[in-house]
Amino acid sequence: MDTNRRGFLGAMGRxxxxxxxxxxxxxxxxxxxxxxxxxxxxxxxxxxxKCIGCQACTVACIMENxxxxxxxxxxVSVYEVLKEGGDPAMVMLPRLCNHCDDPPCVPVCxxxxxxxxxxxxxxxxxxxxxxxxxxxxxxxxxxxxINHETQTADKCTFCFHRTSAGLLPACVETCVGGARNxxxxxxxxxxxSRMLRENEVSVLRPEMHTNPNVYYIGLDAVLDGRVAGEAAxxxxxxxxxxxxxxxxxxxxxxxxx
Amino acid sequence: xxIHELVGAVxxxxxxxxxxxxxxxxxxxxxxxxxxxxxxxxGRVAALPRARLALMVAVxxxxxxxxxxxxxxxxxxxFWEFFLYTNSSSWMAWGAWFVPSYVGLIVAFAWAVHRxxxxxxxxxxxxxxxxxxxxxxxxxxxxxxxxxxxxxGAAALLVLIYTGAEVYVVRARPLWNTPFLPLQFAATxxxxxxxLMLVLERVLCREPALEARLNRALALALGVVxxxxxxxxxxxxxxxxxxxxxxxxxxxxxxVWQKIALWGAVSVAVxxxxxxxxxxxxxxxxxLIAIHAAWxxxxxxxxGGQAVPKVGSGLYDxxxxxxxxxxxxxxxxxxxxLFLLIAYTTFIPWTEASAPADGAVxxxxxxxx
Ligand code: SF4
Ligand code: SF4
Numbered sequence: 001m002d003t004n005r006r007g008f009l010g011a012m013g014r015x016x017x018x019x020x021x022x023x024x025x026x027x028x029x030x031x032x033x034x035x036x037x038x039x040x041x042x043x044x045x046x047x048x049x050k051c052i053g054c055q056a057c058t059v060a061c062i063m064e065n066x067x068x069x070x071x072x073x074x075x076v077s078v079y080e081v082l083k084e085g086g087d088p089a090m091v092m093l094p095r096l097c098n099h100c101d102d103p104p105c106v107p108v109c110x111x112x113x114x115x116x117x118x119x120x121x122x123x124x125x126x127x128x129x130x131x132x133x134x135x136x137x138x139x140x141x142x143x144x145x146i147n148h149e150t151q152t153a154d155k156c157t158f159c160f161h162r163t164s165a166g167l168l169p170a171c172v173e174t175c176v177g178g179a180r181n182x183x184x185x186x187x188x189x190x191x192x193s194r195m196l197r198e199n200e201v202s203v204l205r206p207e208m209h210t211n212p213n214v215y216y217i218g219l220d221a222v223l224d225g226r227v228a229g230e231a232a233x234x235x236x237x238x239x240x241x242x243x244x245x246x247x248x249x250x251x252x253x254x255x256x257x
Numbered sequence: 258x259x260i261h262e263l264v265g266a267v268x269x270x271x272x273x274x275x276x277x278x279x280x281x282x283x284x285x286x287x288x289x290x291x292x293x294x295x296x297x298x299x300g301r302v303a304a305l306p307r308a309r310l311a312l313m314v315a316v317x318x319x320x321x322x323x324x325x326x327x328x329x330x331x332x333x334x335x336f337w338e339f340f341l342y343t344n345s346s347s348w349m350a351w352g353a354w355f356v357p358s359y360v361g362l363i364v365a366f367a368w369a370v371h372r373x374x375x376x377x378x379x380x381x382x383x384x385x386x387x388x389x390x391x392x393x394x395x396x397x398x399x400x401x402x403x404x405x406x407x408x409x410g411a412a413a414l415l416v417l418i419y420t421g422a423e424v425y426v427v428r429a430r431p432l433w434n435t436p437f438l439p440l441q442f443a444a445t446x447x448x449x450x451x452x453l454m455l456v457l458e459r460v461l462c463r464e465p466a467l468e469a470r471l472n473r474a475l476a477l478a479l480g481v482v483x484x485x486x487x488x489x490x491x492x493x494x495x496x497x498x499x500x501x502x503x504x505x506x507x508x509x510x511x512x513v514w515q516k517i518a519l520w521g522a523v524s525v526a527v528x529x530x531x532x533x534x535x536x537x538x539x540x541x542x543x544x545l546i547a548i549h550a551a552w553x554x555x556x557x558x559x560x561g562g563q564a565v566p567k568v569g570s571g572l573y574d575x576x577x578x579x580x581x582x583x584x585x586x587x588x589x590x591x592x593x594x595l596f597l598l599i600a601y602t603t604f605i606p607w608t609e610a611s612a613p614a615d616g617a618v619x620x621x622x623x624x625x626x
Contacts, residue, residue, distance in 0.1 A: 053264070070269075077569070078264035090263075095568065104428060110350035111335075111342040130338055131331025133271035134349050140429035142268050142567045151331035204568065208428065222258060226507070229260025231571020233267050235564070 004178045004191075040184035041120045042158050043213035044172070045195045046094050050179035053078050053092035057171035057180060064159065064170035071145045073097070073156040074171055079223060093223055094180065096171070097122060097143040097156035098204065098212030105135040105144060114153065120185075120213055121160055126152040140208045158182070185213065262570040270563040270575035274556075275329035275586035279322050280420060281555045282590065283356070284446030285453060286319035287413035290363055292450065292474075297370050298406025300612040306467045307474075309610050310454040315413075316367045317597040318453075319360050325590045326356070348423035355419050359412035366405040367605075373397045374606030392604075402613050417443050424558070431503040432562040437489050441554070444485055447478040449551025452528075455544030461602065465537040472536035475547055479529040482550075486525070507565050511572060517557055524550040 058075045067073050074096035082088045099122050106114055106122065113129040116122050124135075129152035136144045136153060147154035159169035167173070172182040183192035195201075201215040204224050222228075289311045295301045296308025327333050339353035368375075376397035379390035421439020428434050455471045458464070492498040493505035508514040528543040528550070564575040601607065 055264075072266050075266050076264065077262065077266075080261040080263055082259040084258060095266075107344070107346035108349065108426070110344055110347045110353060111338045112344045113338075113342075128335075128338065128342070129332065130335045132329075132349060133331065134347065134423075136271040137427050137433075137563075138429055140567055142266075142569070145268065146271050146331055148331075222260065226566060226568055227260055227262060227570045229262050229570045231566075231569065232262045232265045233571060233573075235572055235574040235576065 004172060004175060004181045038187070039118055041186040041213070042099070042163065042182065043120065043185035043192055043215065044096075044158075044169075045181045045192045045201065045215045045217065047179045047181065047195070047199075048092065048216055048218040050177040051076065051092040051094060052177045052179075053090065054176050056174045056176050057094060060170040060174035061156070064162075065157075067154070068147055068149050071147065071154065073143075073154070077227075079227065079229065081220065081222070091220065091223060093216075093219070094171075095141065095143070095204075096214060097139075097158075098141060098210065098214040099156075099158060101211035101213065102209060104138045104140065104208070104210060108134045108138045110134065117160075119163075121158045122155070123157050123160060124153045124155060126150050126154070129153050140205050140210060260570070265569045267569075267573055268563075268566065269573070270560060272559055272563060273329055273586060274560065274583050275325045275590070277552070277555045277559050278325040278586055278590040279329060280424075280442070280559065281449065281552050282318040282322035282325060282594070283416060283420060284442055284555075285450045285551070286315045286322060286363070287359070287416045288443065288446040289314035289318070289450040289454070290366075290409055290413045292447075292454075294406050294410050297610060297612050298366075298403050298410070302611075305611055306462070306464065307454070307470060309607055310457050310462070310471075311450070312367055312370065312610065313457065313598070313601055313607055314450055314453050315363050317594055317601055319363045320597055321590055321594045323356055323360060324593060325586065328586060328589075348419050348426060352416075352419045352423060355412065355415045359409070359416050362405065362409035362412050366402070366409045368392075369399045369402045369405050370610045370612075371605050371607065372399045374609045378606060399613050417446070429567055430562050430565070431500070431507045432558065432565060435489065435498075435500050435504050437485055437492075437501075438558070441482070441485050441489075444478060444481045445551045445554045448475065448482055448547045451475040451478055452544045452547025452549075452551065455540040456548065457598075459540045459544065468538075468540040469536035472532040472540060472543055475543055476529055476532040476536075479525050479532070479547070479550075483525050483529065486521070508561070513572075513576065514561070517561065521550070521553065521557070524553065 053076050055076055058072060061067060061072070061074045065073055074094065077093040077095055079091045079093065080088050081091050099116075099120055101116075101120070103116060103122050106116060109115075109129075110132060111128055111130055113126075114122065114124045114135050126147075131146060131151050131153065133146055133153065136146060139155075144153055144155045146152070159167070159171075162169060162173075168182055169180075172180045181192050181195060183190040185192060185196070187193060195217065196215060199217045201217055202219045202221075202224060203212040203215055204219075206224070293308045293311035293315055296304035296306075297312060327336060330336060339350065343350045343353070345351075372393050375389050376393035376395075379386050379388075379393050379395075418439065421442045424433045424442075425436065425438045426434070451471055451474055455468065455475065458467055458471060489501060490505070493501035496502050524546055528546040531539040532543045560575045564573045566573060
């Protein structure tokens, strides 16, 4: 299990080996008895050049994980970016939990209901979570929310239930353009490791020092933090077109975006 | 460069108006308790009238606050887990220990302060004397007022520290992550507590001298708030503190935030001037504006802060509560507080409260009934 969907179709044999390795990582396979068991460190590399903004991943995640209405574990932000002297460009940005190596959401949890697994996923024990939402505040990526059906914190798990069965996360499985790639960052042979070696990659909000495990190829720096643009949504209090930031540039007249 | 967000997710506020109520009430309680100590624990007779009102505020808001906090949990039935799985890296986990200790100590302190009065009522022959005999636990001695008061004062400081730190450490919200925030919470807490004491003074005491004293203290607290606010802006605009600059930049471009800043400045300046110019006639007005200022500050910080997207563009809805549901927390907690206030003023001989005479254990109430 180490590829995107196209790779999966093209390299069945390799995927099977990957699946066995992941079982060994979970300590469930006798294969590992011979040498030191390799524990994978799951990560994702999103190749923005390939994302077509179809939201198939958004829908797949909702179906797979029973995400309630009005919430997302992953979605694709879409921007129109107009640079000085250039033509307007559509830019897609799939967003999800970064399964940070230094996750600010974990230390704040008063009851230790959220934690990082050995394999890198940051997860919530929703039988323990008191629903205080402190972690929702602490995540710099707005990747968490309160699930009003369980009344506990909810977020992407990298589809832990699927990866433990040797499957790819639903969003990766369904990605039409092959933009989402998932695999073991600790395995130098893995496709994601190769992509990290061969491409210039960046992460969202590097200034937060969260050490994300979701990497992007082709991410424009103007989109890597809070995007200073005209919003798709305007709450009732704010009727005027607005931008944040001191000295923000004047906004265009057209408001029918 | 121009950027239009065409598709983006909107995030609702995860901390509801209940949280605003909690932080408002607990700050009023802790600061009021500190103002009750000189008169009631340290024996400064001149400070007694103020201390009695302060203790009333501390007890009534202090009991209401944790109920608002519990209501802000989405799984309130699991609150016991706070004590079972305390995560020592979480300020909220520490708060779970501080808050009940604090509430227990202020109730014990208030009981000790009022014990002689309760005992005296139990000795009179009237219908409910049995209740007061029971409330005084059959005795009038209250030599333990001072240690209880000092312990409650220490707990109040812990509450102020933890409530400030809990919000301040959230780096993901620039508006919260400024070192000034804990100080601003404390200073506006004093403003709100003095405002409430002024209003209660107008309703229950009507002593111009006390009104003037409270108004002067309020002016001092408002002065501190103004200085902190001005320093916040100066640090942000000058760029001396990148955190402050980031906080300001996160909201500066939005007209609604400019209006909020103006509103805040006016609600500090107006009571400040009134309290200084006419301290013994303006209690109602300065008191109400002060309460409003302390509450608005928290609403703005919590709901306004949550309206600022972390990665998206524009603003989210949180600034305005969504219908009656959002306001229920506000209305409900004020209702409960009012009930407690009526109970306090009805059942507790609060006008007689005083510090125990030094060294001696009074056999009789310190003042006659
Ligand atoms: S993206 Fe947010 S929720 Fe996910 S691990 Fe990082 S801080 Fe936690
Ligand atoms: S909402 Fe749940 S997981 Fe998040 S900090 Fe609170 S108890 Fe922990």
